[in-house]
Amino acid sequence: MATLMQRSGQGFIGLMCGATLGYCVEVLLGLVIASWPFNPLFTSLAVISMVLQASYWQRMYREPGLMRQGMVGGLMLMGALWLFYFHV
Amino acid sequence: MAVLLPRVSPWRRTLRVLQFLAVLWCSLMLGLYLSYKVVERQWMIRSLPAAIEPRGVVLLADDGGFRESCGAAVFRLSGDTAQRLQEHGLQYLEQALQARRNNDRYGHFEQWQQTPLDIDVDEGLIGLSCAEPDKDLQRRIYQAAGRPGSFYAKKDDGLLLVLPSEGLIMFGYSG
Numbered sequence A: 001m002a003t004l005m006q007r008s009g010q011g012f013i014g015l016m017c018g019a020t021l022g023y024c025v026e027v028l029l030g031l032v033i034a035s036w037p038f039n040p041l042f043t044s045l046a047v048i049s050m051v052l053q054a055s056y057w058q059r060m061y062r063e064p065g066l067m068r069q070g071m072v073g074g075l076m077l078m079g080a081l082w083l084f085y086f087h088v
Numbered sequence B: 001m002a003v004l005l006p007r008v009s010p011w012r013r014t015l016r017v018l019q020f021l022a023v024l025w026c027s028l029m030l031g032l033y034l035s036y037k038v039v040e041r042q043w044m045i046r047s048l049p050a051a052i053e054p055r056g057v058v059l060l061a062d063d064g065g066f067r068e069s070c071g072a073a074v075f076r077l078s079g080d081t082a083q084r085l086q087e088h089g090l091q092y093l094e095q096a097l098q099a100r101r102n103n104d105r106y107g108h109f110e111q112w113q114q115t116p117l118d119i120d121v122d123e124g125l126i127g128l129s130c131a132e133p134d135k136d137l138q139r140r141i142y143q144a145a146g147r148p149g150s151f152y153a154k155k156d157d158g159l160l161l162v163l164p165s166e167g168l169i170m171f172g173y174s175g
Helices: A002-029 A040-052 A054-062 A066-087 B010-045 B079-088 B135-145
Strands: B054-062 B070-077 B151-155 B158-163 B168-174
Touching: A002 A040, A002 A054, A002 A066, A002 B010, A040 A054, A040 B010, A054 A066, A066 B010, A066 B054, B010 B054, B010 B070, B135 B158, B135 B168
Parallel strands: none
Antiparallel strands: B054 B070, B070 B168, B151 B158, B158 B168
């Protein structure tokens, strides 16, 4: 049970990391095409969150696992949301 | 067993918990903001008559007013609607006078007309300046609105422009 919770927790952390990275990339994408507008509050929040996530990113880089899969999931989620908002 | 499990000092554990909580809070805020953006997008789509089908947001912004606000939503025009406009012109829009979201007078547009639109030099197009579009988008909208080939409908506090030549829909509001 503890292992299951630990594994889900890792996946969830990966998901948050991926989603935050996805958002930052999409704000930058706004320099070239229609994308999330630069919002000073939420962009700063995302950048602060990325800094706080540094140790998680190091861990994902060192060992492939559930956290990395969660990160890919978070990126895909943000990509899907972006496609829905700007292209559907 | 004691050798296998890494010993973590209590302050380090507290720090990790705080780090997780901070990341969780930031993610929740970001999630709420993006959810708001999606709801706002759907709300603006529902402000358009059903015959006008948008395909993705180009710009959606306002001045941030609470009870009364000024802003604009610019969408891409769907291929279907563009084709129908090309085939039937103004006739296609004759029945498109009511917003999707409400049947009362707030959602009612006046009769559709063909451009060129008489644009007030000082005030510009209603709501567009509040949305602060980039220069290129602003130029495209003003040029298409100022020459024949596009359509517009006014309402109490708004203006709906359909610009087939640019493949754009603009809904500006103020009030």
